[in-house]
Amino acid sequence: MLRQVTATLGSVSQISRPVKAKQSTGHGDARRERWRGHRQARRAEFVEAAVRAIGNCGAEVGMDDIAAEAGVSKPVLYRHFSDKSDLYLAVGEWGTNLLMERISPTLQQEGSARERIRRIIGTYLGVIEEYPELYRFVVRRNFADRPVQTDPVTTEKTVIANSLSRLLGEYMRSLELDSGGVEAWSHGLVGMVQASGDWWLDRHSMSRDDLTEYLTRIIWFAIDGVLRAGGIVIDPDEPLETVPQLRVVEDDAD
Amino acid sequence: MLRQVTATLGSVSQISRPVKAKQSTGHGDARRERWRGHRQARRAEFVEAAVRAIGNCGAEVGMDDIAAEAGVSKPVLYRHFSDKSDLYLAVGEWGTNLLMERISPTLQQEGSARERIRRIIGTYLGVIEEYPELYRFVVRRNFADRPVQTDPVTTEKTVIANSLSRLLGEYMRSLELDSGGVEAWSHGLVGMVQASGDWWLDRHSMSRDDLTEYLTRIIWFAIDGVLRAGGIVIDPDEPLETVPQLRVVEDDAD
DNA sequence: GGTAGCTGTTACTTGCCGTAACACGCAATT
């Protein structure tokens, strides 16, 4: 499986995924073509209904709830989603898109290294605070009865981690440092922020700004340590000049 | 809910949890008392059957499978576990115990700060590599239909993170540093190691030792950064002299 | 002996995912 994910954080934060690959040239009937845009639109519509339903019913929504929210009966859903996890996956993508679209502009603004980290984390925490039920749905709901690779959480976390890998990798290479660890670090950092956010969302035992600050601190320390080990010292509060653009990430699942 | 967790890493790594709090003094019948040990033993026996069943069937085991593995029919299981998530929770505890028991001795050995970190992470990765199915079961299987606080993953991760909080907090206080961030950091670090391990388990794109080394590096950098910010510099390869004992952690869920 | 607490069983209900079967509407083909 080779899922192409173009997360062009430089200009557009759209994450486009190839849709189902239904071969359109089977036999040249224009009627099939005619509906293609429509089907995509309806899928999106159902995904948004699912998001609303999750907001209402909480993370334990059923397909009937979602269908009801969309003002439609269940079999209609199944014309657009092969099964539950397909829909859930789409909801996950929706969330990831939202997150990316919010993070993207913060990366284009000027700012020091530490400030950029702060903004990313703050944005992330803002999103999960805004959509707590959706967040729980996407992150906590798993599918032990599915092959691991198709599990929504893993998938979306992987997408984000891969984007981050790309970003960190570009930095490292532009600084001529060994980039062997970036993949592991990316997944680790994503997991770290997610876990902290998870914990914070349940407890709310500190303000968002405080948590942002704490996380920013140790993440900066980690990065700084790696850089120093490579003989590079960067002032965390000095504006960055070189900003590699994050462009294409490929999911290298086999 | 106040779950008491005594994780005395200094001597014993046993994690004891209060069992069901069934009031034994309801009416003084000795027959109830007589069976208490027995019931605990059977619960444990079923948990181990579940662990075996998970090893065989993978993470998608059903109650029937587990019952079959235990050589018993389903209702018997339900006499010892209120429902599925109760059993799953117990399996999670089993795993956490295993992990703690393996980590504990490594903490008692001598070693530098970095070496200690390395050992903890290496041990963790070793465990999840040894029990991949169990790991997936515990970590990936979630319960959107349960209140968040009773979700196995959250629960076990919280247990570990709380232990770590305690450990880090003791260090910080003994060094007279501000310990305000340790809780967030603990949950974050646990999440980081877990996410990296998760990713590694799926891909195996590097050796265990390599991943251990990479994780150890950035975690050390993070810790080192926090210490330096507090005006303290520790040689990562110098043996540690003060080793606070990890003793009692209380789950401060309300 | 009666009873409380365990041992165990088979057969059932329940809930939710997913599907079969059926009917209608609109546009492209013929």
Place this chain on the structure above:
DNA sequence: AATTGCGTGTTACGGCAAGTAACAGCTACC
């Protein structure tokens, strides 16, 4: 104009797994 393809939608059902009667036997306390 009639047919055919692809969409719209429905109600009612099948199936699987969780969880629950309802029943029966065994041992030790009272």
